[in-house]
Amino acid sequence: MEVSRLPLAPSQKAKLISAGYTIMSFHLFCLNSSYHCTDLNISDTEALEILKLASQSCRVDRLDGSHAIVNGAQTAWDMLHEEEFITRITTSSADLDNILGGGICCKEVTEIGGVPGIGKTQLGIQLAVNVQIPADRGGLEGKAIYIDTEGSFMVERASQIAEACIEDVLKNYVFQRKEYQACQDEMQPKTFLANIFYFRICSYTEQIALINYLDTFIAQHKDVGIAVHAMFVKVVILDSVTFHFRQDFDDLALRTRVLSGMALKLMKLAKKFSLAVVLLNQVTTKFVEGSFQLTLALGDSWSHSCTNRVILYWNGNERYAYIDKSPSLRSASTPYSVTVKGIRDAASHCKRIRMM
Template sequence: MEISVLPISSIHKDQLIRAGYTSLESLVVVSPYRLAQELNILQEEALHIVKEALKYSGAGGVQTGRSFFKGCQSAWEMLKEEKILNYISTGCEDFDDILGGGISCKEVTEVGGVPGIGKTQLGIQLAINVQVPLAYGGLGGKAVYIDTEGSFMPERAYQVAEACIMDTLDKFAFHKDFEICKEVMQPKFFLSNIIYFRICSYTEQISVINNLHKFLEERKDVKVVIIDSITFHFRRDFKDMLRRTRVLADMSQKLMKLAKGYNLAVVLLNQVTTKFTEGSYQLTLALGDTWAHCSTSRVILYWNGNDRYAHIEKSPSLPSASAPFAINGKGIRNVASTCKRARVTNKIGGSFNQSRVRMIQITPPPYERMARSIEAQHGPALYSDCRRI
């Protein structure tokens, strides 16, 4: 529950948000003394805020009975849910294969990489592909695109929509509802189903995410939420790292709840930064080690020579694997690959995800690849957005 429900002054609400207290759950565990120090207010005022938070969150009393166990489920129920998960295609079959079918719903997927590698292109592609009708292999849903950098390009989205429609109609030319679907699948309709938010500060970003559940209650056909990028304002506007960590943790928990509660995919696009380790600078995804645990899966996009690759760095159900992908006028697509195909199996019980074959590319680790590509062009620990479509 958000702090907006508390009967306190708007000044105190603004102070709480800036200090990283965006929910009642984060307030009920803090002491009035500490809160007074962080907000620079009187202890009496801090005590009043904490008491109101306890009252409105229901944490002031003891929870008993069924309400305490609300939301729990058995492992068998979880397994059944995983078997019927929906996926959003990336537009590249090899990329989809290493993901087990595409970007999974009910999960938060983080995608990171150097500038120009195709993160925004992937975000636009997912916002289009999610709208393909169910009968044609899509989810027939809408997309929410939260843009913190101003990198979303409607002209590019129109191109990708045109290509997606052409490919879909060519593939299902003999479908019984082909003529009806041909009339419905128009680029202008695809772009009309992308709900766009332009975010200019971290407070706006927090506010949008805090209220996103209200928006989704009215639009239950939304199947993907894309944030491009999750890091932009938090790298620039924050000096207090402890407060930033708390805000990010709270935000990630809300996004996890949205993904599971509304059966949609949350895709977080992330930037790279340099980290001094063992006497040298190395490339790593932004926001530090703590943030690495805030997503369900993590995918790294990197250069291998002049070719783009996607690598699964973290996943609870998928093995580490890499696959090549290309970006052209149509969007994200396959490349003519010569790498060997390998079957990834689970030693305990058969193959992963019903014997799905995945691309396994034997290459150096993604971060090493990113560093080599950048050093070759700009020298060590430097990079620029030099590759664009």
């Protein structure tokens, strides 16, 4: 049984996972509470409570057999049919949407990495705004969760991008006069900002605790009742997934296990709620064939934790995006711009090259 499914407080789950306990096993129960006090930095009473709840949950699993069989099998034909209805979030750059197959895909985890100043946070804010475009205007009419680990989110910038998004929607669709006025009244920057749930994370334990809590949070924060269309969370943006794990972890093997558990949780969220998970990543240097090269942080094992990987890089004075990994998209690159209005197509088109 996964630790994330135990009836514990998010902070207790985070302490267990950060200590390497991602799945309940005999190893957890064979150690006394005093060991867990030291290992998890908790009181003896709290350790006894964790062991008791874990033991009860695992015993119930064994008695009723509810977790002995993997449910949810479906045919490949059903999967193909479902893919026809998968939705995507536009990036506001037609060229970038084109190489992404129409935009950032829901039900998948997409990693976007690059050097400082390349526009990762700008793209994250753009997606948090664009996911709210009304369904009858080509959008998903959803909400966004923005998890900020670096303090780089700027609400003024989000408002600026929202204003530009509204301007584009009103400009690109043909309205009757009454419809235009109704849409203009409905689409206001303050409405867009109210649909972005912002979390400021200051440690890797907070990051783990929040990701464990997202399942409950997403289920609770949806509009129901008199609304014609319920608004669900349709994108989770983590900016960045890297920061605290590069600062606070010395045990690389433990870091790998913790990150793998976190990635698995995010993949399940994407599938369960049909939402897009976007992980922004930093870069580091890697020694390859006698020279140092730039590569995305967290090592080779982390590269398997996402469905799609997009690398942002400079080509001269122009920004480029490159599809580095995807099971459904071909490798391709395209220029893009970061403007006052947000992410847009590049003003000029250079020869497209691959950085890595």
